[in-house]
Amino acid sequence: MPAHRHRRRATALATTVAAGIVFTAVPAAGASGTGGVGDPYFPDDGNSGYDVSRYDVHVTYGPARPRYLEGDTTVEAVATEDLDRLHLDLEGFTVTEVSVDGTPARTVSREGTHELVITPARPLARNTRFSVRVRYAGEPVGKGWHALADGGVDVSDEPHSATAWYPANDHPSDKATFRLTATVPTGWTVVGNGRPGATTTDRNTSTFRWYEDRPMATYLSTLAIDRFTMRTSKLSDGTPVINAYSPGSRIDPEAEAELPEIIDFLASKFGPYPFSSAGAIVVSGDDGESPIALETQSRPTYHGGFFDASMVHENAHQWFGNSVSFSDWRDGCLAECFAQYAGQLWDEGKHGADLDKGFYADMVEESEADPEFWTTRLYDPGQGSELANALYSKGSMMLHALRRTVGDDAFFGTLKRWQRDHRYGNASWPQFEALAQEVSGKDLTGFFRAWAHGTTVPPDKYLYPGSLASLAPAG
Incomplete structure (x- = not known):
C-alpha cells in the first residue's frame, strides 16, 4: 500500500513555458476549486468544486519504450460551485495542452506531487457542465504502474493508481463512467474495465476500446497491455465473461468454469450482479510490488493465476467497494x-x-x-x-x-x-x-x-x- 505523500504548496510565483503552455505556479489557498476533498486519511486526494460524470481516456503505448506513455484525456464534469480555477490529480508527465470547453486554459500550474491546477479562460458558474482536455506524455511515475516481464504493463493498485496514467478527481467519492481508447503495436492486446468496443487496425498499430457504463471510483480503473490469450464465456443471465491471460500466467479451465457459479452464489446473497461484464485479467507473476489481486471494476486483476478463494474475494468487491x-x-x-x-x-x-x-x-x-x-x-x-x-x-x-x-x-x-x-x-x-x-x-x-x-x-x-x-x- 503506498505511503501517503504530503503535498507541498507553491509559495512563490514562478512561470515556465512548455510546448506553448504557460505554467504559472500560484498559491491556491482560499481559491475556489482547490485540491483535496478533505479525506481524513488522504487530505490532498480529490478536488473540490466539481463532480465528474465521465472520463474519456486515449493512450498510446509501445513495449519498445516500457516507461513511456502518451495520453489525451477528456474529463466531463459539472461545477458544484463557481470556479475560477480547478484542480486535477496527475503524477509526472509533461503536459503539452490543456483546454476547457475547447478553449486553451489561461494558465496551468503544477503543485506538489500530483496537482494540476487549471485556470480556464472564463470562470465556470455553478451547475455548468464543462469538459477539460489534457494532453500529456512521458514516464509514468505513479506506484500503480507495473511493467510486465515481456514489455507489457498493468496499471492497478490501491488506494492510488489512476494518477499514474490519466488526470482524475482521484477520490472514491467522485465516481464516473469511463471510456478507454488505447493504441498499441499490432500483436499486442489492451484490456480494460467494462465491455469491449470495436478494435481497429491501421498499418502497424491496433486500437482497442473499452466502455464502463456504470460509475467507477478512479482506483478501480485499469489498463492492461500484453500479448494476452483471450477466453470468453457467459454468466447464467447472459452477461459476458472475458478473461485475459499474460504469457506465462496459469490458465486453469476448472477455476475459470467456476467463476459463473461464484458470481451466481454471491448474487444470491447480495442481490443482482451489478455490472455489464465480468471476468479476469491475469498478468505474469508477482513482481513484489503490485497487489497479488485487486478488484478492478467488472474484471479483477490477478498476478500469476487465480483460484476460488481469490475469485470469491475480488468478485464480492464488485458489490462491496465497487457498486457501493x-x-x-x-x-x-x-x-x-x-x-x-x-x-x-x-x-x-x-x-x-x-x-x-x-x-x-x-x-x-x-x-x-x-x-x-x-x-x-x-x-x-x-x-x-x-x-x-x-x-x-x-x-x-x-x-x-x-x-x-x-x-x-x-x-x-x-x-x-x-x-x-x-x-x-x-x-x-x-x-x-x-x-x-x-x-x-x-x-x-x-x-x-x-x-x-x-x-x-x-x-x-x-x-x-x-x-x-x-x-x-x-x-
Whole structure:
C-alpha cells in the first residue's frame, strides 16, 4: 500500500513555458476549486468544486519504450460551485495542452506531487457542465504502474493508481463512467474495465476500446497491455465473461468454469450482479510490488493465476467497494470486511462448512487472549491503517457475530437492502450500522461499539451471540 505523500504548496510565483503552455505556479489557498476533498486519511486526494460524470481516456503505448506513455484525456464534469480555477490529480508527465470547453486554459500550474491546477479562460458558474482536455506524455511515475516481464504493463493498485496514467478527481467519492481508447503495436492486446468496443487496425498499430457504463471510483480503473490469450464465456443471465491471460500466467479451465457459479452464489446473497461484464485479467507473476489481486471494476486483476478463494474475494468487491463504494477511506470495512466474509459464506454454501464450530471457533481460540489482535478499530482504523489486516480477520468475525445476533433473514436482508439503496453510489459505515439496526429492529449500539469501534475483545454477550453461545467458556 503506498505511503501517503504530503503535498507541498507553491509559495512563490514562478512561470515556465512548455510546448506553448504557460505554467504559472500560484498559491491556491482560499481559491475556489482547490485540491483535496478533505479525506481524513488522504487530505490532498480529490478536488473540490466539481463532480465528474465521465472520463474519456486515449493512450498510446509501445513495449519498445516500457516507461513511456502518451495520453489525451477528456474529463466531463459539472461545477458544484463557481470556479475560477480547478484542480486535477496527475503524477509526472509533461503536459503539452490543456483546454476547457475547447478553449486553451489561461494558465496551468503544477503543485506538489500530483496537482494540476487549471485556470480556464472564463470562470465556470455553478451547475455548468464543462469538459477539460489534457494532453500529456512521458514516464509514468505513479506506484500503480507495473511493467510486465515481456514489455507489457498493468496499471492497478490501491488506494492510488489512476494518477499514474490519466488526470482524475482521484477520490472514491467522485465516481464516473469511463471510456478507454488505447493504441498499441499490432500483436499486442489492451484490456480494460467494462465491455469491449470495436478494435481497429491501421498499418502497424491496433486500437482497442473499452466502455464502463456504470460509475467507477478512479482506483478501480485499469489498463492492461500484453500479448494476452483471450477466453470468453457467459454468466447464467447472459452477461459476458472475458478473461485475459499474460504469457506465462496459469490458465486453469476448472477455476475459470467456476467463476459463473461464484458470481451466481454471491448474487444470491447480495442481490443482482451489478455490472455489464465480468471476468479476469491475469498478468505474469508477482513482481513484489503490485497487489497479488485487486478488484478492478467488472474484471479483477490477478498476478500469476487465480483460484476460488481469490475469485470469491475480488468478485464480492464488485458489490462491496465497487457498486457501493465508501464515502472516504475511514470506511474500508465496507469493502474488505464483506469481501473477506464472502469467502466464509462460499465455504459454507459450497462445501458445507460449519462456520460456528470451524471458522469462528478457530478465530476466537487464536485471538481471544491476544490483545494486539483487537487494537485496530474496524471503522476509522487510523491514517496508514485504512487497509489493515484487522479489516479482513476481525472484520469477518464481526460480520458472522452480527449474523448470529440478528438472524439470517435480517442479516442477508440488510446486505441486499444496502446494495439496492446505494447501488452505483457511495455510503459510509455509520449508515450501515443504522440500516442493520433498522432492518433487524434490534438495538445494535453496544454490538457495534464493541466490534467496529472497540480496541479490546468484545464482551461475551457480543462475542458469543445466538448459536455462538455454545462456544463460550463455562462459567
